[in-house]
Amino acid sequence: MNKEINCPSCASKNIIKKGLRKNKLQEIQRYRCKNCSKIFADKGIKNKTYPAKIILNAVSYYNLGCTQQQASKLISQRYKVKVPQRTISEWVNEYKDICTFARLRKQAIKAQKPEKMIFSQKLQHNQVYNFMLHQAKLELVSKELAPQKFALLKYYFEKIPTQEFPHHIFQPKPGNPELNELARSSQIKFETLDFIKKEKQNQANQLAKLALNLAATNKQRHEAIQNFFLINDSTTIAAEIPVYLTNDDIKYFQTRGFRLNLENYQTPVTGHIDILQIRNGIIHILDYKPEADKINPIEQLTIYALALASRTKLALRDFKAAWFDESNYFEFFPLHAVYEKKLFNFIISSHFKD
Numbered sequence: 001m002n003k004e005i006n007c008p009s010c011a012s013k014n015i016i017k018k019g020l021r022k023n024k025l026q027e028i029q030r031y032r033c034k035n036c037s038k039i040f041a042d043k044g045i046k047n048k049t050y051p052a053k054i055i056l057n058a059v060s061y062y063n064l065g066c067t068q069q070q071a072s073k074l075i076s077q078r079y080k081v082k083v084p085q086r087t088i089s090e091w092v093n094e095y096k097d098i099c100t101f102a103r104l105r106k107q108a109i110k111a112q113k114p115e116k117m118i119f120s121q122k123l124q125h126n127q128v129y130n131f132m133l134h135q136a137k138l139e140l141v142s143k144e145l146a147p148q149k150f151a152l153l154k155y156y157f158e159k160i161p162t163q164e165f166p167h168h169i170f171q172p173k174p175g176n177p178e179l180n181e182l183a184r185s186s187q188i189k190f191e192t193l194d195f196i197k198k199e200k201q202n203q204a205n206q207l208a209k210l211a212l213n214l215a216a217t218n219k220q221r222h223e224a225i226q227n228f229f230l231i232n233d234s235t236t237i238a239a240e241i242p243v244y245l246t247n248d249d250i251k252y253f254q255t256r257g258f259r260l261n262l263e264n265y266q267t268p269v270t271g272h273i274d275i276l277q278i279r280n281g282i283i284h285i286l287d288y289k290p291e292a293d294k295i296n297p298i299e300q301l302t303i304y305a306l307a308l309a310s311r312t313k314l315a316l317r318d319f320k321a322a323w324f325d326e327s328n329y330f331e332f333f334p335l336h337a338v339y340e341k342k343l344f345n346f347i348i349s350s351h352f353k354d
Contacts, residue, residue: 012033012036014035015034050081056228058091059099063101063102064118066114098203101231101233104137107140108137111139118132120133124167124171125272126170126172131161131241131242132239133237133238137234141234141279144280144281145283145318153314157241165242169244184269184271186271186300188265190262193259195332197332198330199328199330204322204324205325205326207232208326218290233277236277237277238276240274243304243307243311244268245303245310253338257339259339269303269307271300271304273286273287282320283308283320284320285305285319289323289324292327292329293328293330295323301321302321316339317335319335
């Protein structure tokens with residue numbers, strides 16, 4: 001099952017599939033609740049004649065720079081269903097508060113042709129990762145960061161597709177295939193400081209809920225969410241960004257008072273950031289985690305932030321990190337997980353007393 005389904009009667013998650021119901025345009029999955037025996041259907045997007053995948057792809061085509069007529073033609077070619085231009089216009093208007101790229105669209109299509117709006121390149125990093133960069137949006141949100149900070153981040157993005165980038169470190173080491181597993185950011189465990197983790201709901205939850213309608217299997221969830229965010233969100237600038245943290249990086253942070261107990265791990269530590277956003281003067285690192293309320297990937301996200309700060313020469317305070325699903329959003333400052341503010345204040349005050 002590619003998204004969480006709850007019984008509409010008793011809210012139980014203990015449900016099973018109960019066949020398909022067909023209408024003119026789609027097959028609708030039916031379920032039976034094992035708790036209260038209610039039989040119900042999952043309609044994806046409620047009260048819609050067209051399947052969710054047609055609606056959401058039409059909106060995405062439009063936000064990629066196509067006209068509504070062109071979006072209608074693409075839908076017809078892909079799904080063999082004719083959707084009137086007026087209907088697509090209604091969908092675009094209906095979802096503009098969630099798919100906020102709509103407010104940047106006119107500026108974006110002046111900056112980039114639709115076919116060049118998003119740059120993508122497949123990276124052979126142990127497995128295939130599809131690095132994607134929204135070139136028009138990157139320039140449009142540049143004013144959110146100080147010019148020097150933006151230039152450093154942009155330079156790193158530009159280097160990723162080139163031979164200057166050390167792609168070889170993301171590959172298994174010859175003669176020791178387990179070494180690469182030890183160096184993956186998702187496997188790293190270390191003790192963090194006590195800090196505030198904020199739980200809330202925001203636009204990422206709404207976008208994820210829509211995007212999951214485009215994933216036919218669990219395996220497709222990450223890709224569906226990354227694509228949908230990159231195309232339709234106004235702040236998402238890149239996806240599947242490769243990052244790495246070297247031993248020298250770790251030593252640098254340690255000499256400046258950061259609490260990083262990573263001596264038991266091989267370096268470089270590698271990883272790929274799901275989604276990167278720029279908003280409110282902060283670079284946001286987002287990681288999609290199904291059932292986000294049941295996990296706590298603080299170490300993984302902190303490593304991502306440390307690695308990207310090291311690669312871009314930005315300060316760790318410039319980053320915020322979060323993990324989310326369609327219902328939950330947890331965010332924190334990675335700086336607070338590895339750097340104790342009280343210790344910093346004590347060092348500074350002692351220095352001036354001397």
